Amino acid sequence: MRYALLISLATGIGYLPFALTIPILPGHVTDRLHGGPADVGAVVSSYAVTSLLSRPVSGALMNRLGTRALSIGGAVLTALATVCYPLAGSIGQLVVLRLVVGVGMGVMQAATGVWPVQLVAKDRQNWALGLGGTVNYLALGLGAPLGTLLAGWTGMAETFVIAGLVTLIVIPIAAYVPEVRIPPKTEKADVDRRQALLGTVLPSVALVFTAFGFAAVASFAVAKFDALGVAGGAAVVTAYSLTVVVLRIAGTWIRWEVTRPVELVALFVVEAVGIALVGLSHGLAMGVVGGVLTGVGMWQIYPALGVFVVRSVGERGRAMALSVFGACFTVGVAIGSGSLGLIAQAAGYRAMFLVCAACILLGLLVAVTASRVRGPTAAQG
Known part of the structure; x- marks a missing residue:
């Protein structure tokens, strides 16, 4: 550690x-x-x-x-x-x-x-x-x-x-820091390539959708409250960021890992509710609550989906799989910022945040499917 x-x-x-x-x-x-x-x-x-x-x-x-x-x-x-x-x-x-x-x-x-x-x-x-x-x-x-x-x-x-x-x-x-090198001969011959592929692709697609929440809060929360004539919209972004940081630091001492679909569902639903609250709020207090809930959901979604990737691939495939997985968060932010901006321009910020919440729930469906994929290293880590 x-x-x-x-x-x-x-x-x-x-x-x-x-x-x-x-x-x-x-x-x-x-x-x-x-x-x-x-x-x-x-x-x-x-x-x-x-x-x-x-x-x-x-x-x-x-x-x-x-x-x-x-x-x-x-x-x-x-x-x-x-x-x-x-x-x-x-x-x-x-x-x-x-x-x-x-x-x-x-x-x-x-x-x-x-x-x-x-x-x-x-x-x-x-x-x-x-x-x-x-x-x-x-x-x-x-x-x-x-x-x-x-x-x-x-x-x-x-x-x-x-x-x-x-x-x-x-x-x-x-x-x-000591380096961990994986010799070629340590890879097991019974690696199921189809499972490894699904175990990488499905969590990565789910991550793209959940990154829409980050894009919505980081790019449009301040603009949304400015449009309402409410000052201090940056507090929503701060509430979101601090929530993620505090909970992950607490995770150093509190061990909790998403092992069941119901836990994964709870995280995605909490994030979606938080995004919806930011969109529906007319005052800063409700927006800050939405930012906190968004942070509570995203606190564990990224590492939970990442664990699915780790345990669905062989040891020598881990570096490639995690690199692709991590890149998909950037993809989600880029796609989310662009598409949500177009929605906000056409239908307003409230509709944009609600569409974002719906996209997060769509990601939930993909994530639950990903949680059922079991690769060759599921028992080994």
């Missing part, structure tokens, strides 16, 4: 280049590079494309190269591209650097997401799967305001350099 915590700390540190720079990149694009809103959107979002694409590739390479090599390589690539932000003389050059950052972060996050699961016992895999998301929430919550402060104290260029250099702290952590 100590080593798993250290690697998860490295995950959060590796996320800091994104968190520290996200509040100042728009100003850098518009002020120094004379770009417009479309240019800001292209620069800010471009990293996600290569980050998403590099995760499955990293999973395929992990058994050959190891989690340590990928963690260090991804950290170095991220650091080099981030410190070069001030050198970009055009929007195109900055987009290229963001694409390189996406590759580095995707490789690093894929490795540091699998590594803790390899280090812990079977009854701690659920906890280990939730660690990465927890530290990323903390990194984003602390990094964004810290990036703004650093830019005010030192300047934008200096903040970019600091953000890149911070990433290098990942290297000594990755060098210290």
Whole structure:
């Protein structure tokens, strides 16, 4: 558990280049590079494309190269591209650097997401799967305001350099933590490839739908309350994030793993109810309650679905399967943000949040089906 915590700390540190720079990149694009809103959107979002694409590739390479090599390589690539932000003389050059950052972060996050699961016992895999998301929430919550402060104290260029250099702290952590390598001969011959495929695809599809809840709260909660003339909509986002973080930290001492479909149903229903409350609320109090309920549901959905993946594939297939699974959360956020935004524009925020709740319940159907898939490692972890 100590080593798993250290690697998860490295995950959060590796996320800091994104968190520290996200509040100042728009100003850098518009002020120094004379770009417009479309240019800001292209620069800010471009990293996600290569980050998403590099995760499955990293999973395929992990058994050959190891989690340590990928963690260090991804950290170095991220650091080099981030410190070069001030050198970009055009929007195109900055987009290229963001694409390189996406590759580095995707490789690093894929490795540091699998590594803790390899280090812990079977009854701690659920906890280990939730660690990465927890530290990323903390990194984003602390990094964004810290990036703004650093830019005010030192300047934008200096903040970019600091953000890149911070990433290098990942290297000594990755060098210290023992690595788990799976020799080719340890894979069992009786692996059912069809079950392994279903055990990866079904939880991943369910995760795409549940990520709509994150997209709705993170992207549209503030706008929804602004449209109502209610100030403080960011409290809904804070309530959601803090709930996830607090419950996952508590999970270090409280062992609870979703083992029955009824427990999985409860989590999805609670998330859907929370999203619906945010949409139906006319005041901030009810919206905050909705944010808390959304956090209660999402607290365990990601690790629960991840455990289904882990126990449906062979040991050598675990890295690839978990990398694809983790990438699907990004896919869900991207699809959710785009499609929910169109719904909000056409029918209003209330209808959008209710449609989002319905999508989460659709994900529940897929998740219950996934819970019935039993792969070759179900008894071994």
